[in-house]
Amino acid sequence: MTVKIFDTPEVQDFLKTVAGFDQAGGDERAKQIMHRLLSDLFRLIDDFDVTPEEYWSAVSVLNALGQGTQFGLLSPGLGFDHFLDMRMDAADEAARRNGGTPRTIEGPLYVAGAPEAVGFARMDDGRDPDGETMWLTGQVRDTDGKPIAGAKVEIWHADSKGGYSFFDPSQSEYNLRRTIVTDAEGRYTARSIIPSGYGVPEGCATDQVLKALGRHGERPAHIHYFISAPGYRHLTTQINLAGDPYTFDDFAFATREELVIEGQRIEDAAEAEKRGLEGLFTEVVFDVELAATDAPELQTRHARPRAKESEEAVSEQAATAQV
Numbered sequence: 001m002t003v004k005i006f007d008t009p010e011v012q013d014f015l016k017t018v019a020g021f022d023q024a025g026g027d028e029r030a031k032q033i034m035h036r037l038l039s040d041l042f043r044l045i046d047d048f049d050v051t052p053e054e055y056w057s058a059v060s061v062l063n064a065l066g067q068g069t070q071f072g073l074l075s076p077g078l079g080f081d082h083f084l085d086m087r088m089d090a091a092d093e094a095a096r097r098n099g100g101t102p103r104t105i106e107g108p109l110y111v112a113g114a115p116e117a118v119g120f121a122r123m124d125d126g127r128d129p130d131g132e133t134m135w136l137t138g139q140v141r142d143t144d145g146k147p148i149a150g151a152k153v154e155i156w157h158a159d160s161k162g163g164y165s166f167f168d169p170s171q172s173e174y175n176l177r178r179t180i181v182t183d184a185e186g187r188y189t190a191r192s193i194i195p196s197g198y199g200v201p202e203g204c205a206t207d208q209v210l211k212a213l214g215r216h217g218e219r220p221a222h223i224h225y226f227i228s229a230p231g232y233r234h235l236t237t238q239i240n241l242a243g244d245p246y247t248f249d250d251f252a253f254a255t256r257e258e259l260v261i262e263g264q265r266i267e268d269a270a271e272a273e274k275r276g277l278e279g280l281f282t283e284v285v286f287d288v289e290l291a292a293t294d295a296p297e298l299q300t301r302h303a304r305p306r307a308k309e310s311e312e313a314v315s316e317q318a319a320t321a322q323v
């Protein structure tokens with residue numbers, strides 16, 4: 001039996017009470033947002049005639065997501081991270097802040113405090129038997145093409161099985177995570193291993209939600225970046241390696257055309273020797289363009305709970321994910 005009660009004075013008054021409108025304490029913005037959120041959901045229950053069984057199974061999925069600290073994983077899967085990027089892009093455009101390498105989502109797996117080096121760093125600990133050597137390099141420039149020396153390039157990526165150190169306890173501390181400060185020519189170089197793409201764990205709550213939508217939870221091989229320098233807009237981005245089956249079918253919607261990079265397989269022994277390597281390797285070149293700004297708030301990454309960055313362990317989990 002379909003009934004519609006949302007517009008009745010009884011339900012409307014009830015929503016105001018639930019959102020604390022008649023209470024002096026609390027936070028005004030929180031009240032407004034909760035009132036809107038609950039109103040939209042109550043209306044949805046009415047419109048779709050949601051049954052008690054459906055409602056309680058949704059509660060159960062939410063509990064499972066929380067237990068697995070998976071909201072940070074489902075969030076990009078449901079497009080929230082990309083939607084926030086679209087809003088930031090639109091805000092930049094409205095403010096005529098043009099130029100620079102495009103941003104894309106941070107994801108939930110950054111860990112603060114990675115070892116720092118100038119110019120060059122080796123990122124892998126040499127313990128991944130399937131790790132194929134990657135030579136990752138590039139130049140950080142301003143929008144006129146002038147190199148930016150001393151820019152901070154933070155890089156993190158997965159291993160050959162798609163796992164991230166810290167979240168994957170089998171890896172050594174800060175494996176595949178480094179901060180490289182650009183040299184006098186604005187260049188950074190990392191020796192590392194080609195990351196694998198990865199999927200959300202089979203059967204986890206995020207997987208359940210995606211499966212209900214007929215979607216997969218796979219990401220292509222990718223490499224995350226934070227790039228910053230005084231006087232320039234902080235950039236959160238990532239590159240996708242070309243040729244992965246999911247390069248243009250990323251469950252997290254992070255792929256942007258300009259950020260797809262084709263690695264070059266190099267088999268020339270002399271080229272390997274020049275870099276202190278043995279055997280074949282893949283060179284990945286990612287040059288970055290930073291846009292200038294005087295606004296200090298645009299020169300740093302926005303606040304969010306991040307592993308080893310936040311003081312509170314609980315909030316540290318809030319945006320991360322056990323994968």
Ligand SMILES: [Fe+2]
Binds near residue numbers: 107109222224
């Ligand atoms: Fe990632």
